[in-house]
Amino acid sequence: MPFLNTIYWVVWKDLISEWRTRETISSMLFFALIVILVFSFSFAMDQDAARQLIAGIIWVAFTFTGIIGIGKSFTSELQNDCLESLQMSPVPKGAIYLGKVTANFLFMFAVEILLFPLFVIFFNLEVVEAVGMLFLVFFLATLGLSAVGTLFSALTVQIRAREVMLPVLLLPLAVPVMIAAVEATRGALNGDPYAFYSQWLHLLVIFDIIFTVVSFWLFEFILDS
Amino acid sequence: MSAIQVTSLSKAYGFYRIFEEISFTITSGACFALFGPNGAGKTTLLRILATLQAPSKGQFTIFGQDGVAQKDSVRATLLFIAHGSHLYEELSATENLQFALALRGKSPDPSHLKRALDQTGIGAYGNLKIRQFSAGMKKRLAIAKAIVAQPKLLLLDEPYNALDDGGIAITNQLIQDTMRSGGTVIMTTHDRNKAAQIATEGAILQAGRLQLLSPEELQAHALS
Numbered sequence: 040m041p042f043l044n045t046i047y048w049v050v051w052k053d054l055i056s057e058w059r060t061r062e063t064i065s066s067m068l069f070f071a072l073i074v075i076l077v078f079s080f081s082f083a084m085d086q087d088a089a090r091q092l093i094a095g096i097i098w099v100a101f102t103f104t105g106i107i108g109i110g111k112s113f114t115s116e117l118q119n120d121c122l123e124s125l126q127m128s129p130v131p132k133g134a135i136y137l138g139k140v141t142a143n144f145l146f147m148f149a150v151e152i153l154l155f156p157l158f159v160i161f162f163n164l165e166v167v168e169a170v171g172m173l174f175l176v177f178f179l180a181t182l183g184l185s186a187v188g189t190l191f192s193a194l195t196v197q198i199r200a201r202e203v204m205l206p207v208l209l210l211p212l213a214v215p216v217m218i219a220a221v222e223a224t225r226g227a228l229n230g231d232p233y234a235f236y237s238q239w240l241h242l243l244v245i246f247d248i249i250f251t252v253v254s255f256w257l258f259e260f261i262l263d264s
Numbered sequence: 265m266s267a268i269q270v271t272s273l274s275k276a277y278g279f280y281r282i283f284e285e286i287s288f289t290i291t292s293g294a295c296f297a298l299f300g301p302n303g304a305g306k307t308t309l310l311r312i313l314a315t316l317q318a319p320s321k322g323q324f325t326i327f328g329q330d331g332v333a334q335k336d337s338v339r340a341t342l343l344f345i346a347h348g349s350h351l352y353e354e355l356s357a358t359e360n361l362q363f364a365l366a367l368r369g370k371s372p373d374p375s376h377l378k379r380a381l382d383q384t385g386i387g388a389y390g391n392l393k394i395r396q397f398s399a400g401m402k403k404r405l406a407i408a409k410a411i412v413a414q415p416k417l418l419l420l421d422e423p424y425n426a427l428d429d430g431g432i433a434i435t436n437q438l439i440q441d442t443m444r445s446g447g448t449v450i451m452t453t454h455d456r457n458k459a460a461q462i463a464t465e466g467a468i469l470q471a472g473r474l475q476l477l478s479p480e481e482l483q484a485h486a487l488s
Contacts, residue, residue: 041369048366056354059393119394119402120348123316128367129340263335 045130049138050145056115057146063111067104067150074100075154079161093162094225098217100154101177102184102210105147109188110205112143113196122196125262132259136189140251143192144185151177164228172227179243180220183250187212190254193261216250219243267292267417267448268313273322275308282308285322286474290465295439295449297463299456299485304469306452307347310419313450314344326417340368343415345423349402350409353395357381357405360394364409372412380411384434399426407431407438418442420451424458436462460486 057063078096082088116122125135155173159166166173191209195201219242226236268290275282282305290296300306311317313324315335324331326338344350351360361380362372381387384404394402403426410418423435439449439462453459459466466482468475477485 044371045366045369048363052352052355052359052363055359056352059354118353119351120346121350121352123344123346123348124350124364124367126316127314127339127342127344129336130367130369 042131042134045134046138046141049135050141053112053115053139053142054145057142063108063146064150066111067108067146068153070107071100071104071150071154072157074103075157075161091225093158093164094221094228096162097155097158097224098180098221100158101147101151101181101220102213102217103206104150104154105143105181105184105188106206106209108146108150109143109185109192109209110202112139112189113192114201117196132262133255135262136193136255136258139193140185140189140254143189144182147181147185148177151181166228169227169230172233173224176220176223176227176240176243179240179247180216180223183216183243183247184213186247186250186254187216190258190261193258212250216243216246219246265292266290267294268296268324268326268450270313270324271322273309273312273324274320275305275312275317276320281472283469283472283474286469287322288467288474288476290448290450292448293443293446294464295443295451295462297459297466297482298450298452298469299454299459299466300452300469305472306469307421309469310344310346310421310450310452313417314342314346314419315339316344341415342417342419343410343413344419344421345403345406345410346419346421347425349394349406351394351397351402351405354393356391356393357386357397357408358390360405361409361412365412368413370413376412377408380408381405383411384408385430400428400431403427404431404434407434410438410442414445414447415442416447418447418449420449422453423451424453424455432458456486456488 082092116125158164188209191205195204195208198204219239223236223239223243266289270286270288272285272287274284298306298309308317312319313331315331315338318332327341329337331338352363355363358377361377365372378387378390381390384407386401386404389401424432427435442449451459460483463482466477468477
């Protein structure tokens with residue numbers, strides 16, 4: 040199974056490199072902590088008010104934190120011209136793409152798992168009954184952001200102003216995922232019946248499929264160009 | 265039998281023409297040395313053959329496969345040792361070899377990797393991260409990569425840079441082994457003497473034109 044093997048080795052390489060430097064995770068966590076602190080001190084909220092706004096705050100923190108991680112995904116390949124070895128690789132480029140998406144997803148999801156308890160503490164949230172649903176929302180939205188973000192990370196990596204261009208290009212496409220994620224998170228935090236916000240979860244699944252399939256198909260052209 | 269056939273190849277960046285209408289053939293099992301002054305386009309030509317850049321005009325085939333239309337098949341046959349080492353700083357030497365093989369769709373065999381590291385004189389540093397390697401050690405590791413990958417076409421950009429005498433001998437051994445197994449080597453170099461010792465064919469790329477050298481001219485160029 041050379042295809043699955045390539046995915047495995049790309050994920051392995053990204054995870055082991057990150058484990059040894061902790062550059063991406065630490066910068067993501069640092070940024071997210073600042074966002075949480077600023078918002079928590081900016082709003083002296085009671086629990087009800089917090090529940091109305093917290094979903095948006097969570098996804099602002101998660102999305103911008105994710106962009107930091109996604110951006111580093113391909114800039115790390117510039118050192119020693121490693122990007123060229125990915126370009127010259129005869130393996131299907133889709134496998135490299137899926138490996139990168141998986142690694143980005145794992146970084147983002149790990150940071151979200153670490154950050155969420157801080158949201159609960161700082162914003163005094165009651166989430167015991169909603170935890171399962173919240174993590175399903177985090178999972179689906181993070182997958183969508185990783186799928187489209189990885190493609191744009193590859194697209195912008197050779198641009199001089201890549202740090203600026205990545206969010207500029209990525210955010211308009213990520214808006215539907217963010218809106219669906221915010222609505223589904225709000226529904227789960229409010230304790231609404233599943234039927235009230237299930238359409239947002241369905242939308243996330245649809246975006247995940249579309250983004251992954253289209254990006255998988257486009258990746259080869261972008262990596263080669 | 266020709267391994268590489270280049271026909272009327274041109275490359276330009278905007279209005280700036282690097283080379284124009286160059287054609288040449290390299291036979292299977294040959295070592296082709298490409299000489300020329302800085303900025304002549306030697307590396308650009310190598311990058312085109314490595315499928316990293318597209319030519320502006322013309323075509324080339326590698327082992328009968330079109331270098332533009334059949335990129336993936338061509339890529340499976342070649343290995344490019346470039347100025348950038350293509351090595352990951354946070355991985356060890358062994359891990360870099362493992363990953364390089366995985367990117368070629370091959371399963372890494374630990375004993376094979378160890379042998380390649382020993383052959384290149386860096387066997388003792390297999391577990392050391394690349395960021396602790398010197399430029400010469402990185403070059404040796406790139407050679408180890410070629411040993412484990414066993415490509416049919418080896419593209420070497422200034423292969424003797426940063427290498428000590430031992431490293432140069434290892435590089436020449438790799439070139440000879442590749443040629444002996446029917447593979448083809450193309451190298452760019454400014455070191456005429458070293459190239460003349462090993463090259464069987466050669467050319468000078470200058471002012472956008474390619475001048476092919478006969479074996480006698482190749483030797484004479486080395487001595488000039």
